[in-house]
Every structure is written in C-alpha cells, then in structure tokens.
Amino acid sequence: MLLAVDVGNTNIVFALFDGSEIRGRWRIASDPRRTGDEYATWLTQLLAMEGIERSAIKRIIYSSVVPRAEHNLSVLAKKYFDIDPLFAGQGEVAWDFEIDVEQPHTLGADRALNCIAAHELVGGDMIVVDFGTATKFEAIDYNGAYKGGIIAPGINLSLDALVGKTAKLPRIAIRAPKGSSVIGRNTEEQMLIGVFWGYVAMMEGLIDRMKAQIGRPVKVVATGGLAILFDEKTDIFDVIDADLTIRGLQILADRAGTQ
Secondary structure: OEEEEEEEEEEEEEEEEOOOOEEEEEEEEEOOOOOOOHHHHHHHHHHHHOOHHHHHHHHEEEEEEEEHHHHHHHHHHHHHHHHOOOEEOOHHHHHOOOOOOOOOOOOOOOOHHHHHHHHHHHHOEEEEEEEEOOOEEEOOOOOOEEEEEEEOHHHHHHHHHHHOOOOOOOOOOOOOOOOOOOOOOOOHHHHHHHHHHHHHHHHHHHHHHHHHHHHHOOOEEEEEHHHHHHHHHOOOOOEEEHHHHHHHHHHHHHHHHHH
16 A cells, blocks of 8 residues: 655645555644654554554655655654655656746645646646645646646635734634625624635636636646635636645656556
8 A cells, every 4th residue: 555645834644545546544733843753653543443554555655845844754654664755756756747937946746746636637738726725726738747826825824814913803714605795794704705705706816817828728626625615606616636636646656666
C-alpha cells in the first residue's frame, strides 16, 4: 500500500491507497513542532482501528507547503516504517509537466499536484479551483502545462480578518445562507451574506475573466473542503473532486514506480 501525505498550512491529510482505491483518509492540524514519534502514535492507532497492519505500507510519498514539517515526517517514515520517503517535486518524483510561468520554482506542491491529477483524470483545458487556507485558481492547458493562476484569501481567512479587526462583530460559521435574499435582517445574517455571496461573486467573476483570456472551451474543476458547499449555490463547477491533491500524489508515486 501507498501512504500519501499532503501537508497544508492548516491541515495535514494522510491517505492510504491500495492501488487507486483510497482505503483510509485521516486529517490532523498542521503543526511543524509535531515530532515523528507523535505522528507515529496517532497514525498507528488509526491504522489499527481500520484493521490495517503497519507493515502493509510499502511506499510513502509526501507533499508539503510547510518546509519545517518535512524532517519530522522523514523520521516517521524511516523510524516506524523503514521506508525512504518520496518528496513530491524532488528526485524521482520531480514535476514532469511544463510550468510556463516567470518563476517556475515558486509553484507550490499542492498546486502542482492538482495540475497532475486534473490533467490525468479530467483532461482538456481546465481551471482548477482549490479551497484551502488560500483559494487558488490554476490555468492548465490541454497538454497539461501550467499556464499561471490566481491566489486569493480563503473564505475563512476573510472571515477571520473581518471579525478580528472589528470590536462588535461576532464569529460565525461558514454555511450557505437560507433563502435567496441578499438583504440581511440581522447582524449575523448580514455577515454571512457578505462573506458567502461575496465569495461566490468573486469566484464567478474571476473564472469568467480567466475563461475569456484562455479563449477556448474550459472545464472548471473544484477541490477542497468547501467545494461541495459552494457547488450548491453556483453552477460554475463542472467537476468536484475533494481528493484531487492526494490523487496527484498517488499518480506521481505510481509513475515513479514504473520507471
């Protein structure tokens, strides 16, 4: 089995693949101070709950946008699984697609993996929208080349800024507003409308502008935890795949295994 680990700024996702099937998926808060021993204790318990022996894991691949976490994840792989892990974008799992931007080396691992998975699983000209700490929009052509994109504050970051910089506004949970009215009747409703519908309007506007600039038919692929929530209120997405990033890790690891 393959253990694929995607380290984001907010969460780390561990996914266990048996071939292309995801056998288990677990999430833990990102903390670069967490040691390899702590990861091992947590992960071993979760594997046991699923009836999976630690020895069943034969390969490990990581992607990370938090460099400080990489050492402790290496300790996890080597000490507890006796495996030299692969790091996405490095060595035998270096990026194998064209990164057609001014500073190719600055492309984050999560964005690169979304490009790989979307091209493999969907194909054609695409815009990939990834809802994370930041919301990223990626333009990918029919050859799988990354042509550039957009980085916007994630909706939770936007809400944190709104609440943190005001004295009286309450903290609210992100959800779809009830009904279709965009005129709120109380403070919390007004905040929710502003954050949610404002975010939908931003996405729709940016995607329309990207499509116009690309000038060819484009599929819009969405990933990340909030993709399904927004899909309920807009028709801009053609494909929803919450596992796009970790599927990119699985594809990259399998390609390396056949070389």
